[in-house]
Amino acid sequence: MEYKPIRKVVSGNYAAAYAVKHARVEVVAAYPITPQTSIIEKIAEFIANDEIENIQYVPVESEHSAMAASIGASATGARAFTATSAQGLALMHEMLHWAAGARLPIVMVDVNRAMAPPWSVWDDQTDSLSQRDTGWMQFYAENNQEVYDGVLMAFKIAETVNLPAMVIESAFILSHTYDVVEMIPQELVDEFLPPRKPLYTLTDFDNPISVGALGTPSDYYEFRYKLAKAMEDAKKVIHEVGKEFGERFGRDYSQMIELYRTEDADFVFMGMGSLMGTVKQAVDLLREEGYKVGAAKVRWFRPFPSEELYELAKNVQAIAVLDRNFSFGQEGILFNEAKGALYNTDAKPLMKNYIVGLGGRDFTVNDVRKIAENMKAIIDKGELDVEVDWYHLKR
Amino acid sequence: MNTLFGEKKEGATKIVLKSVDEYPEAPVSLGTTLSNFTGDWRTFIPVIDDEKCVKCYICWKFCPEPAIFIREDGYVGVDYDYCKGCGICANECPTKAITMEKEEK
Ligand code: SF4
Ligand code: SF4
Secondary structure, X not given: OOOOOEEEEEOHHHHHHHHHHHOOOOEEEEOOOOOOHHHHHHHHHHHHOOOOOOOEEEEOOOHHHHHHHHHHHHHOOOOEEEEEOHHHHHHHHHHHHHHHHOOOOOEXXXXXXXOOOOOOOOOOOHHHHOOHHHOOEEEEOOOHHHHHHHHHHHHHHHHHHOOOEEEEEEOOOXXXXXXXXXXXXXXXXXXXXXXXXXXXXXXXXXXOEEEOOOOOOOOHHXXXXXXXXXXXXXXXXXXXXXXXXXXXXXXXXXOOEEEEOOOOOOEEEEEOOOHHHHHHHHHHHHHHOOOOEEEEEEOEEEOOOHHHHXXXXXXXXXXXXXXXXXXXXXXXXXXXXXXXXXXXXXXXXXXXXXXXXXXHOOOOHHHHHHHHHHHHHHHHHOOOOOOEEEOOOOO | OOOOOOOOOOOOOOOOOOOHHHOOOOOEEEOOOOOOXXXXXXXXXXXXXXXXXXXXXXXXXXXXXXXXXXXXXXXXXXXXXXXXXXXXXXXXXXXXXXXXXXXXX
16 A cells, blocks of 8 residues: 555644544553643543544543553553553652563553642653653654654564654644644554554463562572663664655654754754754754854654764764753763763764753744853853853753 | 573573573563562461362462462462562461461571
8 A cells, every 4th residue: 555644733742642542552550630631631532532443441540540541451462552651650650660570562642741849831851751761662752744754663673672662742732733644544553553463461261370479589680781771772672663654755853862953063963852942953054154063853862872972073073961850969861871871982072951941931943042152152162161062040 | 483581491490590681672571570580588487287278279389479379189389489488378378277387597
């Protein structure tokens, strides 16, 4: 069948809901939380209108239960999905370890939202990055198209390596903003994403198993190693699935870091999620003004693309890391990771951390220009002014 | 089918996996926590009086470990690799056929 995309104008949340439908998800367990709410409302509407077959929607009383139900469903071999945001994701935290430890390929959309207090429903990456060490893969979407594509790819990757995956979109900037999304006809999604082949299933009654049994000190360690290795192996699978997606549907996701006009760049802006759309636009304008700049969008934060970062870092003089998040007592989380990944290599560009856009603070093309001016001054001087710059601070 | 430690072999006291490659991908086990030998936790040991036993198997149901098994003659026995000496069986037995005695080691 020839690929002719179906174009729809949808919000990021609806893009996620359509992807859930097209992925033939069998169980959705969710609790509504702003701004995730419209994802599960749309899925509920699909179910109410008989637009999805063979799906169970489980309305639960909290996110902890949403993840617990997803774990149970996934352990029976079903394709399971849930969605959440901010405090809801934090409430799931314990269960996130459980899903990864039991090697269940659940896919979840997290709508990036600032943690309270002060209470906020706006964009900020600290919620998802706080879950960094749970064993979940993390994909950061730049736009609504990437939310849709990300969910479909996440299922395929997750079910290949038997690890859960989070697809992350910005609160409101994507979740509630409408844009054209090219959707894939169902038959072609089915070819790309065949039914799940589970590693084990609770419903194989001839081979009864227990899941989550005690792991004594003589065995726990080996299972952690297996989990670590699966995460490492996932890099190759991400590359292959991203390449296959490009060959089938024209959008290539083979690189874990998307490079934009970096070939001859003196310095690059690095960041994740929707703010990189703004950065790419700014790069075009700055290029016209004579700045040799590029953008490096980190698509996958877990597993972390250290090798791709090294390839980039050895060819530039400086990297401005834009963090819409912060680890208190240290610095921006992507900045911290990126520096760590380069430490034992011969690539040592100047690296500066800009804390931007926390709690939905507007981040514009003009902000990128100001950062570019600052970066240029740093490169000319050959040293940093400050390492961590609270860029928007009212002074 | 990946199973964690397979079935406990006749006469084996411990099933040990020697290399990481022998481990399954996920921490999932066949039946129950067969690999977890809780027998060495024991201070008290259940002693079963077959004369009083009425083969109700309540002890088998309540035992939190895979310790109580049903013998060929229908009475119950205890697998000491697993019995941790918690005394639940003795407490639940309706005919008081099980008594907990201090184990001499
Ligand atoms: S003492 Fe506890 S572990 Fe041992 S057989 Fe009785 S119930 Fe089972
Ligand atoms: S509970 Fe008591 S009577 Fe029942 S089977 Fe066990 S030992 Fe026998």
